[in-house]
Amino acid sequence: MLEAAGQRQEAPTVAVGSLRHPAHHHVAGPEGAAEPSGAEEEGEGSRLNLSRGWTTTWAPHRRPARNRPMERGLHIAASGMLAEEARQSLLASDLANATTPAYKPERAALHAFGALLAVERGRGTLIGELGLGVSLAFRGLDLSQGPLRETGDPLDVALEGQGFLVVDTPAGRRYLRGGRLTVDVQGRLATPSGHPLLDDQGRALVVGGEGFSLAADGTVSVDGRPVGRLAVVSLEAPVREGEGLYRGQPGARPDSTSVRQGWLEGSSVDTARTMVDALASLRAFEALQRVIRAIDESLGRAINGVQA
Amino acid sequence: MIGTLLALAGGLAAHEQRVDALASDVANLSTPGYRPRRFALVDMGASVAGHDLGPSGAPLSLVAADNPLAVAVVGHGYLQARLADGRLALTRLGDLRPDAGGALTVDGARVEPPVVLPPGISSTDVRIAADGTVTAAGRKVGALVVVDVPSPTGLLAVGEGWYVPTSASGAPAPARHARLRQGVVEASGTDLTQAMTGLAEALRSLQLAARGIRVQDELWEIANGLRR
Numbered sequence: 001m002l003e004a005a006g007q008r009q010e011a012p013t014v015a016v017g018s019l020r021h022p023a024h025h026h027v028a029g030p031e032g033a034a035e036p037s038g039a040e041e042e043g044e045g046s047r048l049n050l051s052r053g054w055t056t057t058w059a060p061h062r063r064p065a066r067n068r069p070m071e072r073g074l075h076i077a078a079s080g081m082l083a084e085e086a087r088q089s090l091l092a093s094d095l096a097n098a099t100t101p102a103y104k105p106e107r108a109a110l111h112a113f114g115a116l117l118a119v120e121r122g123r124g125t126l127i128g129e130l131g132l133g134v135s136l137a138f139r140g141l142d143l144s145q146g147p148l149r150e151t152g153d154p155l156d157v158a159l160e161g162q163g164f165l166v167v168d169t170p171a172g173r174r175y176l177r178g179g180r181l182t183v184d185v186q187g188r189l190a191t192p193s194g195h196p197l198l199d200d201q202g203r204a205l206v207v208g209g210e211g212f213s214l215a216a217d218g219t220v221s222v223d224g225r226p227v228g229r230l231a232v233v234s235l236e237a238p239v240r241e242g243e244g245l246y247r248g249q250p251g252a253r254p255d256s257t258s259v260r261q262g263w264l265e266g267s268s269v270d271t272a273r274t275m276v277d278a279l280a281s282l283r284a285f286e287a288l289q290r291v292i293r294a295i296d297e298s299l300g301r302a303i304n305g306v307q308a
Numbered sequence: 309m310i311g312t313l314l315a316l317a318g319g320l321a322a323h324e325q326r327v328d329a330l331a332s333d334v335a336n337l338s339t340p341g342y343r344p345r346r347f348a349l350v351d352m353g354a355s356v357a358g359h360d361l362g363p364s365g366a367p368l369s370l371v372a373a374d375n376p377l378a379v380a381v382v383g384h385g386y387l388q389a390r391l392a393d394g395r396l397a398l399t400r401l402g403d404l405r406p407d408a409g410g411a412l413t414v415d416g417a418r419v420e421p422p423v424v425l426p427p428g429i430s431s432t433d434v435r436i437a438a439d440g441t442v443t444a445a446g447r448k449v450g451a452l453v454v455v456d457v458p459s460p461t462g463l464l465a466v467g468e469g470w471y472v473p474t475s476a477s478g479a480p481a482p483a484r485h486a487r488l489r490q491g492v493v494e495a496s497g498t499d500l501t502q503a504m505t506g507l508a509e510a511l512r513s514l515q516l517a518a519r520g521i522r523v524q525d526e527l528w529e530i531a532n533g534l535r536r
Contacts, residue, residue, distance in 0.1 A: 081531070088527055089312040093354040095520040096319030099513045100349040100356050151502075152366045153346060180348035182361055185478040187458040192348045192359040209456050210365035211384045211485030223484065242353040262366075271516060278523050286530050293534065 077291040079133035083110055084285040086136040091278040094269045102158070102177035102244060103267040104141045105274075111137040141238055141246075147266040154210055155181045158265040159232065161257035166198040166231040167191055167245060173198075174245040175235050178265055183207060189220070193243050199228035200253070214261035232257055309531070313524045315355035319517040322349060322358035326510040329360060333503045341368065341401045341469055342496040344503070346461075362461040368494040376431050377404040377412070380494050385454040385486030386471070389417040396420060397470040398455065398463065398480060400494065406431070412442070412452075415468060423450035438487040456483035 090108055097103040112134055118127035148158055157178045159165070164175035176191060184190040187208035189197045196204035205220050205228050212222045218230035236249035329347040336342035343363035349356055370380050379402035381387065386398035397417065404412045410425040411418050425434060429444045436442050440452035457463060462476025473480055 085309060085527065085531075088524065089309075089315075089354060092312045092316050092520050092524065093351075095516050096316055096322075096354070096356045097349075097351045098516050099323075099509050100351050103351050152499075153364050155346070155361075155365060179350070180346055180359075180361060182461045183459050185459045185462060185476055187478075192350060192361060209384050209458060209483075209485065210460065240351070240353065242351060243357075244350045275516070275519065278520065282523055282527055282530075285527055289530050289534055 073295045074292060076131065076133040077288045077295065079113070079135060080288040081285055081292070083134045083136045084281050084288065087281050088278065088285070090136075091274055091281065094274045095271070095278070098267055098269045098271045098274070100244075100267050101179045102146060102265040103269060104143055104146075104177065104240070105269050106240065107139040107142045108136050109139060110134050141240065142268060143238070144268055145265070146268040148260065148263050149266060150263050152262050153180070154212070154214075154262060155183070156262055156264045157181055157214065158260045158263040159257055160260055160265075161254060162234060163232045163254040163257040164235050164238070164246065164250075166202075166233060166250070167195045168198055168204065169195045169245070172247075173250070174241060174247055175233065175238065175250070176244055176246070179244050180264070183209060191244065195245075198231050200231040201228070202231075203228065205230065214259055216258040216260070218259045230259055232259065309524065309528050312354065313521060313528075315353075316517050316520045316524060318352065318355035318357065320514060320521070322356045323510050323514040323517060325358040325360070327507065327514070330503055330507045330510060333498045334500070334507070336496055337498045337500060337503075339496050340371075340403075341494040342498060343368070343400075344497050344499070362463060362465075364497060365460060366497060368497040370489065370492040371495045373403070373491055373493045375403055375405065376491060377406075377434060377436070378402055378493050379404060379436050379452070379488045379490050380492045381454055381486050382489055383483070383486035384460075385456045385483030386480070387414060387452060388420045388455050388480060389414050390420050391417050391466075391470070395472055396480075397466065397472050398457070399469050399471065401469045402488070403493065404436075415470075417470075419452060421450070421453065423452060425449060436488055436490040438489065440488055452488060454483045454486045454488065455480035456486065457481075 087108060087110070090106055094105045113132045115129040115131050118130050119125070120127060143162065145160070148160060157165070159178045164177055167174045167176050174195070176197070180192060181197070182190050182192055182194070184194055184196065187206045188204040189207050191197070199205050199220070200218075207220060207222055207227065212220055212227075214220055214230070218232055219226050220228050220230060232253050234251040234254050235246065236251055238246040238248040241247055326347050326349065329345040333344045343365075346361035346364050348359040348361055350359060365384060367382075370382075379387075381400050381402060386400055387402055388396055388398050391397045399414055401414060404414060404419070406425050407413045407416075407418070410427060412423045412425065413419065423442050425444050426447075426449060433445045434442065436452065440454060441448060442450050442452060457473055457480050458478035459476060462474050462478070463471035464474050464477075466472050
């Protein structure tokens, strides 16, 4: 008999509740058979359906009281569909923001929940790993520098190098990568939504109109007199909040970052790659749907077979 | 899935707005004193939104004017004049002409405070200094005031190059960063290369969002096919 010696290797995200501890899972199969075929008609003598190439598809177990392996196969495929759907929503956000100044895409990768190690009980031959499903793990923002282009507009500000500008919002300090700024009614340098930018002393920068100049080190001058220096901070674990703003733990001013007036940083989205990823994800979603339908058919046949 | 679809639909709307703003820039390629619209795309979490930030403050190039009384505002500022409906309005178009009573007008609206030329004086004998002082045949007759508002984004455009101050723009005050130059007018600020590349970018973004909507639609169709 085959036995699955459960070994959960790594569970980077929350495990689905219906999955029991892998140590309790046993995979049944015919004596010594390492290449089983279609399992569903075999009744009790079920086996791994490896012939379809889906390691996540499980055959019914010999001791049905403790396991519902068919259902587990459904859950595994469903977890894949949910992960692809989440990936699609990230990719859609990247597509929508392909030309948004200073937009930083979120990085995410599909992660296996863990795996079971299947071993043949009779001879102790290793069969291999069996997956338990998949989830989408977020890995933070891709903060690589976007392309810089000159606009000549004195209120366009781009950062060259790492770091963020500091913005005062009603919800607390938020961080901005740059973009199109405005001057609010009080003469303060502000974001398009009217949140003032702060200098390195934590004060708003009063420029009184568009006639100000911004040096590469962030010094803001009005009529040739410096009125403050734009705060630039490094940011730990930035999280996107919308309107170009991020929250996170601010750190020291990065050394080599320069502030450019009259320039905009482009979006860091690679459109070709994003589109290809979206199509690949769509097809994976479709394939998983087929898996679910195949399992559904198998279950249907098993149920109708019992009726006879 | 519905959220992603709506996010992409929001993206379509924002890119369409951008196309409109750029179309206005291209249409005003030869309008004197036209300032390109500042349009900002900002991410809204999963979607994108567009902000129209009003006319750009980038300096425009100056061209010689046929009208000897024409002045251009160099730097950040506006001439102010009283519109026919009594509202105080701002403009950067300094195509000054005397009305029947000799008062200087822009597009029929008297500048504020009024500057009245003495009768019988020829336009070519009028000098307008950089600080706005108007002299006719060597005698001072008044001064043009150049004003600025704290937040030009908040100005309300009322057409024909006129802007009305609002609570969002702040009240006009004498400009600190502006001077006048006689005999020239500002050319249109539209940079055709920039406008056309922007337009191409906006159209491609629109296509990309539309394509994303199709992918989402297909995704939904597949999910619906789970149960036959």
